[in-house]
Amino acid sequence: MDTVFYSYHDFMLATKTITYVLMGLGLFGLLGFWLFLTGRDEPIRKY
Amino acid sequence: MNTHDNGAKNTLLTPGNVITAIILLVGLFITVLRFTKGIGSVTALDDNNPWGIWISFDLLCGVVLAAGGYTTTSAYYLFGLKHFRSAVRPAITSAFLGYAFVVFALHYDVGQPWRLVYPIFVSQGTTSILFEVGLCVFLYVTVLAIEFSPAVWEWLGIKKLRSLVLPLTIPLTILGVILSTMHQSSLGALYLIAPSKMHPLWYSSFIPVFFFISSMFAGMSMVIFEGILAHKGLHGKMDALHLKQADGVVLAFGKASAFVMMGYLFIRFYGVAMDNNFKYLFTGYGLWFLVETIGFVALPAFLYAMGARERNVSLMKIAAVITVLGVVLNRFNVSQVAFNYQLDASERYFPHWMEIGVSVFVVTLIITAYRFICTKMPVMYEHPEYKDAH
Amino acid sequence: MQRRKFLTLMSAAGLGAALSPASANAAATTSFNGHPEAVGVLHDSVRCIGCRKCEEGCFKVNGQDLPAFKNDPSAQRPDFADLEVLNKKRRTNCNTYTVVNRYQTEKGPVYRKLQCNHCQEPACASACFVKAFVKTPEGPVVYKPELCVGCRYCMVACPFYVPTYDYGSAWNPLVYKCTMCAPRIAKGQLPGCVEACPKEALVFGKRTDLINIARERIQKNPELYDAKVFGESEMGGTNWLYLSPVQHTELAQPELGKTSAPELTSGALGAVAMVAGIWPVLLGGAYAINKRRTKMAQEEAKEAVTTAVATTREEAEAKLQKALAKAEKDKDAAVAREVKKAREEAIQETEAKFAPPQAPDGESTPEDASGKEGDA
Numbered sequence: 001m002d003t004v005f006y007s008y009h010d011f012m013l014a015t016k017t018i019t020y021v022l023m024g025l026g027l028f029g030l031l032g033f034w035l036f037l038t039g040r041d042e043p044i045r046k047y
Numbered sequence: 048m049n050t051h052d053n054g055a056k057n058t059l060l061t062p063g064n065v066i067t068a069i070i071l072l073v074g075l076f077i078t079v080l081r082f083t084k085g086i087g088s089v090t091a092l093d094d095n096n097p098w099g100i101w102i103s104f105d106l107l108c109g110v111v112l113a114a115g116g117y118t119t120t121s122a123y124y125l126f127g128l129k130h131f132r133s134a135v136r137p138a139i140t141s142a143f144l145g146y147a148f149v150v151f152a153l154h155y156d157v158g159q160p161w162r163l164v165y166p167i168f169v170s171q172g173t174t175s176i177l178f179e180v181g182l183c184v185f186l187y188v189t190v191l192a193i194e195f196s197p198a199v200w201e202w203l204g205i206k207k208l209r210s211l212v213l214p215l216t217i218p219l220t221i222l223g224v225i226l227s228t229m230h231q232s233s234l235g236a237l238y239l240i241a242p243s244k245m246h247p248l249w250y251s252s253f254i255p256v257f258f259f260i261s262s263m264f265a266g267m268s269m270v271i272f273e274g275i276l277a278h279k280g281l282h283g284k285m286d287a288l289h290l291k292q293a294d295g296v297v298l299a300f301g302k303a304s305a306f307v308m309m310g311y312l313f314i315r316f317y318g319v320a321m322d323n324n325f326k327y328l329f330t331g332y333g334l335w336f337l338v339e340t341i342g343f344v345a346l347p348a349f350l351y352a353m354g355a356r357e358r359n360v361s362l363m364k365i366a367a368v369i370t371v372l373g374v375v376l377n378r379f380n381v382s383q384v385a386f387n388y389q390l391d392a393s394e395r396y397f398p399h400w401m402e403i404g405v406s407v408f409v410v411t412l413i414i415t416a417y418r419f420i421c422t423k424m425p426v427m428y429e430h431p432e433y434k435d436a437h
Numbered sequence: 438m439q440r441r442k443f444l445t446l447m448s449a450a451g452l453g454a455a456l457s458p459a460s461a462n463a464a465a466t467t468s469f470n471g472h473p474e475a476v477g478v479l480h481d482s483v484r485c486i487g488c489r490k491c492e493e494g495c496f497k498v499n500g501q502d503l504p505a506f507k508n509d510p511s512a513q514r515p516d517f518a519d520l521e522v523l524n525k526k527r528r529t530n531c532n533t534y535t536v537v538n539r540y541q542t543e544k545g546p547v548y549r550k551l552q553c554n555h556c557q558e559p560a561c562a563s564a565c566f567v568k569a570f571v572k573t574p575e576g577p578v579v580y581k582p583e584l585c586v587g588c589r590y591c592m593v594a595c596p597f598y599v600p601t602y603d604y605g606s607a608w609n610p611l612v613y614k615c616t617m618c619a620p621r622i623a624k625g626q627l628p629g630c631v632e633a634c635p636k637e638a639l640v641f642g643k644r645t646d647l648i649n650i651a652r653e654r655i656q657k658n659p660e661l662y663d664a665k666v667f668g669e670s671e672m673g674g675t676n677w678l679y680l681s682p683v684q685h686t687e688l689a690q691p692e693l694g695k696t697s698a699p700e701l702t703s704g705a706l707g708a709v710a711m712v713a714g715i716w717p718v719l720l721g722g723a724y725a726i727n728k729r730r731t732k733m734a735q736e737e738a739k740e741a742v743t744t745a746v747a748t749t750r751e752e753a754e755a756k757l758q759k760a761l762a763k764a765e766k767d768k769d770a771a772v773a774r775e776v777k778k779a780r781e782e783a784i785q786e787t788e789a790k791f792a793p794p795q796a797p798d799g800e801s802t803p804e805d806a807s808g809k810e811g812d813a
Contacts, residue, residue, distance in 0.1 A: 006472040007572055008699045009558050016173035016706060023713040030717045031218060087604030094530055094601040097589035125720055127727035158587020158610035166566040170584050176702055177590045178566035179709055225716045229709050236705035240564055240594045240698050243691060255705050
């Protein structure tokens with residue numbers, strides 16, 4: 001699948017749309033990974 | 048007439064209330080005109096000058112002056128600076144109101160406000176910097192609304208919703224800083240697309256960075272500035288912690304502002320150097336550029352520094368006012384003075400009085416809403432029921 | 438259009454990114470030269486006599502769609518025979534898609550036509566946040582009024598001051614600009630202005646051909662023409678091209694540079710993605726570091742207290758042993774009782790000495806609570 005882009009504008013439109021979707025997924029992904037990463041840490045003592 | 052009536056009249060007919068009422072009436076009148084006769088009937092906008100003070104002031108200044116939300120929450124929640132505790136809620140409240148009214152004011156400026164959600168839900172023009180701004184402002188208003196909501200739940204006594212929102216504090220704070228970084232810088236990036244229309248001293252490929260960095264000290268100085276106003280009008284609503292921490296907030300934010308402003312001052316001149324624009328410094332525009340950068344960045348930065356060294360809180364408050372004015376000046380310089388600089392004077396824009404009327408109307412609405420919220424809800428003080436659990 | 442939409446959707450689903458490394462490289466290694474079949478118009482200011490017939494031709498085609506004439510057939514139509522207007526600098530507006538201006542030069546009066554230049558990389562399309570401007574493969578940049586929000590960023594972005602706005606409309610204000618008569622082109626007809634030109638100062642054709650024609654005219658009559666074809670590379674190139682007897686800057690066609698609108702903004706747009714990716718890491722890191730340091734400080738303080746108490750206890754114990762041995766020697770129970778008392782006193786004293794740091798309640802209660810709230 002190799003799209004032909006005749007203008008930089010069309011190229012940007014396609015790539016930016018993908019990037020925005022990925023950015024959304026990435027933010028949720030990072031949050032999920034953070035919870036996984038710190039999941040077994042000692043709970044903070046509640047004084 | 049009985050005495051009861053007179054008493055009510057006396058409390059309502061204060062000069063402040065009368066002025067507020069007049070502004071609101073004029074604002075409503077212009078609103079009706081705007082939505083029945085079109086934008087042209089209340090503005091001086093034309094085909095050469097599509098963006099007037101509703102963009103320069105209501106959008107650009109509105110957003111940058113509401114940056115106190117992300118600076119204060121990140122200082123307290125992320126960087127662990129505990130002495131900002133009492134500043135967090137007022138900052139979130141004013142940021143939320145600031146953004147909410149930016150969106151409100153945009154309904155006057157765009158031609159078809161009922162389509163304002165189109166870029167997000169109907170047709171995504173992802174190549175546009177304005178798409179980025181719109182998406183971030185939309186998301187950030189939502190984030191701020193959630194961050195602000197505990198004050199409402201405490202006021203109404205809905206504990207369940209409050210405890211639902213609190214665990215989100217840290218992720219929302221981080222998301223808030225991300226979104227702020229993006230749209231604060233993007234507001235500057237809006238002008239990247241029009242190099243031929245911008246005066247070289249204010250056009251730089253680093254203009255997004257300038258906008259973002261200036262939003263930091265604009266936000267911090269605005270927290271100090273709002274503190275001055277709040278101590279005048281809402282002193283009675285502040286609890287012991289707020290009063291105890293108030294001067295510390297001024298000192299810490301003033302100090303931080305001063306340092307950021309010095310960095311900002313340097314990058315502004317690096318920008319001039321990188322585009323080889325020194326020759327313009329010796330023109331009228333150059334003089335104005337120096338007024339902005341030296342008079343409204345370097346000077347308040349030094350005042351802040353002196354205040355910090357001498358523990359002089361009132362000097363720092365003066366510095367805060369100059370800083371806020373300086374940021375407003377910068378946004379007007381970029382969007383009005385530098386934009387279309389090459390056109391004849393007759394083709395340049397000067398606002399219609401009704402445009403100014405709408406901006407004053409919006410500011411009045413913000414202040415009125417802020418006063419209402421701070422009077423009713425636990426913003427300047429901590430709700431006694433949640434003080435320990437907080 | 439449909440195909441591109443489909444591809445965009447496929448790409449959005451992640452397929453495009455994975456399957457098309459060639460186009461991912463495209464920005465860096467290829468240049469975009471516009472659709473090879475795209476058409477345009479060449480305006481030759483050497484031939485133009487400023488008769489305003491093109492303005493009239495434009496009005497004949499588009500007049501009924503313009504705000505002033507749309508709902509009012511009786512509206513006074515402009516007098517195109519009036520050449521007095523050429524004395525003034527005019528621009529396009531929502532009721533005029535094209536105007537001809539006169540410029541006084543050392544070669545006498547020179548006329549130049551203004552209308553949308555139908556850029557190869559349109560700034561309006563790049564700036565539009567609802568994709569209301571589309572660069573068609575045929576050449577024209579067309580406007581989709583049903584999407585327009587009316588933010589007027591296109592008017593800010595356009596380097597040629599082309600898009601105009603109907604500020605007078607309350608309920609349906611829209612952007613107005615030349616369409617290159619896209620509907621007529623689709624039917625195989627000429628744009629209205631080109632058809633009306635009596636002097637062949639306007640040539641319609643494929644952009645690639647127009648550039649050759651322009652070059653040929655310059656070559657044949659170098660004394661008549663300035664060597665530059667305006668529009669060939671301005672802001673990434675335009676589909677309207679201009680020949681002039683004098684430097685184009687004298688005809689208010691400024692130096693715009695070759696950098697196209699999407700190139701001007703791509704850096705800032707790319708930075709957005711970097712912020713979205715790295716800010717959570719930096720800020721989450723800052724938060725975690727601060728949390729950890731607070732915890733370490735608390736633990737250190739606690740440990741210091743425990744150690745101090747233990748040391749005192751040991752010392753007291755040693756003292757006790759010594760004293761007990763001595764007491765046994767002396768067989769004096771009274772002395773032993775004294776010593777025991779001294780030991781207890783010593784422990785109490787030490788515990789009392791280290792008590793304050795153990796409970797710094799006054800300041801830290803709200804702080805700890807906030808840590809809790811963030812962490813929960």
